[in-house]
Amino acid sequence: xxxxxxxxxxxxxxxxxxxxxxxxxxxxxxxxxxxxxxxxxxxxxxxxxxxxxxxxxxxxxxxxxxxxxxxxxxxxxxxxxxxxxxxxxxxxxxxxxxxxxxxxxxxxxxxxxxxxxxxxxxxxxxxxxxxxxxxxxxxxxxxxxxxxxxxxxxxxxxxxxxxxxxxxxxxxxxxxxxxxxxxxxxxxxxxxxxxxxxxxxxxxxxxxxxxxxxxxxxxxxxxxxxxxxxxxxxxxxxxxxxxxxxxxxxxxxxxxxxxxxxxxxxxxxxxxxxxx
Amino acid sequence: xxxxxxxxxxxxxxxxxxxxxxxxxxxxxxxxxxxxxxxxxxxxxxxxxxxxxxxxxxxxxxxxxxxxxxxxxxxxxxxxxxxxxxxxxxxxxxxxxxxxxxxxxxxxxxxxxxxxxxxxxxxxxxxxxxxxxxxxxxxxxxxxxxxxxxxxxxxxxxxxxxxxxxxxxxxxxxxxxxxxxxxxxxxxxxxxxxxxxxxxxxxxxxxxxxxxxxxxxxxxxxxxxxxxxxxxxxxxxxxxxxxxxxxxxxxxxxxxxxxxxxxxxxxxxxxxxxxxxxxxxxxxxxxxxxxxxxxxxxx
Numbered sequence: 143x144x145x146x147x148x149x150x151x152x153x154x155x156x157x158x159x160x161x162x163x164x165x166x167x168x169x170x171x172x173x174x175x176x177x178x179x180x181x182x183x184x185x186x187x188x189x190x191x192x193x194x195x196x197x198x199x200x201x202x203x204x205x206x207x208x209x210x211x212x213x214x215x216x217x218x219x220x221x222x223x224x225x226x227x228x229x230x231x232x233x234x235x236x237x238x239x240x241x242x243x244x245x246x247x248x249x250x251x252x253x254x255x256x257x258x259x260x261x262x263x264x265x266x267x268x269x270x271x272x273x274x275x276x277x278x279x280x281x282x283x284x285x286x287x288x289x290x291x292x293x294x295x296x297x298x299x300x301x302x303x304x305x306x307x308x309x310x311x312x313x314x315x316x317x318x319x320x321x322x323x324x325x326x327x328x329x330x331x332x333x334x335x336x337x338x339x340x341x342x343x344x345x346x347x348x349x350x351x352x353x354x355x356x357x358x359x360x361x362x363x364x365x366x367x368x369x370x371x372x373x374x375x376x377x378x379x380x381x382x383x384x385x386x387x388x389x390x391x392x393x394x395x396x397x398x399x400x401x402x403x404x405x406x407x408x409x410x411x412x413x414x415x416x417x418x
Numbered sequence: 419x420x421x422x423x424x425x426x427x428x429x430x431x432x433x434x435x436x437x438x439x440x441x442x443x444x445x446x447x448x449x450x451x452x453x454x455x456x457x458x459x460x461x462x463x464x465x466x467x468x469x470x471x472x473x474x475x476x477x478x479x480x481x482x483x484x485x486x487x488x489x490x491x492x493x494x495x496x497x498x499x500x501x502x503x504x505x506x507x508x509x510x511x512x513x514x515x516x517x518x519x520x521x522x523x524x525x526x527x528x529x530x531x532x533x534x535x536x537x538x539x540x541x542x543x544x545x546x547x548x549x550x551x552x553x554x555x556x557x558x559x560x561x562x563x564x565x566x567x568x569x570x571x572x573x574x575x576x577x578x579x580x581x582x583x584x585x586x587x588x589x590x591x592x593x594x595x596x597x598x599x600x601x602x603x604x605x606x607x608x609x610x611x612x613x614x615x616x617x618x619x620x621x622x623x624x625x626x627x628x629x630x631x632x633x634x635x636x637x638x639x640x641x642x643x644x645x646x647x648x649x650x651x652x653x654x655x656x657x658x659x660x661x662x663x664x665x666x667x668x669x670x671x672x673x674x675x676x677x678x679x680x681x682x683x684x685x686x687x688x689x690x691x692x693x694x695x696x697x698x699x700x701x702x703x704x705x706x707x708x709x710x711x712x713x714x715x716x717x
Contacts, residue, residue, distance in 0.1 A: 222604060224529050251607030261598035263617060274606035277616065324602070331606055 318349025472687025516584030552646025587629020
């Protein structure tokens with residue numbers, strides 16, 4: 143559990159992201175032969191990938207390569223876009239999430255999401271975090287509600303900044319604070335998986351560092367998938383990295399290996415900045 | 419203008435031509451301004467005449483008195499109360515139906531053929547003359563449903579009249595709620611209905627109310643459909659329930675205008691002032707709501 147803003151360790155001082163536990167952790171998300179279409183246009187081609195529990199997996203690739211689209215297939219967020227279609231299987235904890243009988247609402251509660259642009263509701267800070275608890279009926283009493291809101295805000299490392307102003311509008315917070323509030327909001331319903339779509343792309347370096355610290359802390363309890371177009375960020379926060387290009391998964395490897403000795407020429411060209 | 423040889427470039431004639439074009443430009447500006455001023459002058463004259471004729475008659479007594487055969491004793495109380503009663507009930511009927519229809523069209527049925535068919539028809543309905551609604555109200559509410567010539571029949575008819583406008587403005591308000599807010603709610607496990615009810619609608623409320631009030635302020639001046647369904651021109655009592663007979667301001671004004679006695683003309687003018695004041699108040703509320711809405715959006 144983090145609190146406030148303690149001295150932020152530099153990247154060099156941190157333990158290496160790929161700790162010994164990571165490679166052995168079980169497969170959490172198992173994707174097999176996934177195709178995704180916007181109308182007639184195929185945006186994802188035959189994606190097969192296994193994402194492990196309690197590690198951070200990063201999706202990198204140039205704009206339009208399908209990494210965000212892929213992320214959004216993992217909690218069926220693309221369902222709300224008309225004219226989209228999915229083929230293939232996505233298993234989360236061995237459950238096929240595209241099974242027609244599956245409860246999508248329940249899926250989205252277990253697979254939380256943080257968006258590129260922070261999107262707090264135009265309500266108070268407290269109500270933003272309490273919202274997911276209320277609609278899912280997850281707090282039996284007012285005390286429990288308050289306790290879980292506080293816990294979520296602490297987990298998202300924003301409690302100390304907002305504890306005296308919980309009833310103020312969330313829109314009065316800074317961009318970085320709003321994004322951490324959105325993370326707290328996602329954590330409040332206790333998801334198993336946290337999907338993050340370029341969560342720091344609109345933030346300044348200090349706020350970005352806050353978010354990256356947070357991601358690092360959260361992987362103890364959550365399986366995290368993060369989309370980023372910032373390769374340094376992928377290298378800093380992730381254990382595994384997947385490189386997407388033109389809707390295909392080019393390479394998926396331990397982050398360390400990906401950035402030092404990629405197997406594919408295309409990956410090497412991309413991570414060394416030769417294109418993209 | 420006679421046929422002349424085309425002058426060579428740079429000769430004084432070309433200069434003269436461009437001067438004429440600039441003069442035409444200025445002339446057009448002046449004409450446009452005059453037309454605008456003429457329109458405003460007509461409006462100002464109308465208001466000035468109404469105030470000149472009616473201001474002297476306007477008093478607290480005039481607002482609180484019942485109708486009378488004697489112009490000096492007649493007041494606007496009954497039709498004023500009738501107008502407020504009918505318009506409030508119109509709003510109560512039109513709001514839930516209009517919002518529900520807009521939610522269906524905007525959030526649920528956007529791409530279906532049925533929704534598109536309904537959309538086209540709503541746009542057409544907005545242009546139907548109000549007397550047609552009066553005939554519909556007479557046939558449907560007064561006769562078929564047996565509402566008689568009641569406040570309820572009048573309000574139902576006016577609700578039909580404003581419904582297309584309420585639906586269109588509600589859709590507009592729903593559309594201004596950013597997609598990111600919906601996604602945020604869905605991502606937390608909210609159902610579509612929870613998302614609409616707890617996030618989208620509250621953000622759209624000021625826009626919806628603004629549209630409703632503007633639609634009602636149009637309906638409050640309507641005379642034709644209410645005369646068609648049989649609203650009375652002389653009602654010596656206040657409407658007590660939705661089943662009471664009633665009169666409204668424009669009908670009372672129309673009634674006074676058509677009387678031969680000069681004193682009733684003053685009453686009509688005073689009635690118009692009251693109607694205008696009511697309208698301006700409603701529009702002011704609409705503007706206030708919109709301002710508050712924009713301020714909250716900015717955070």
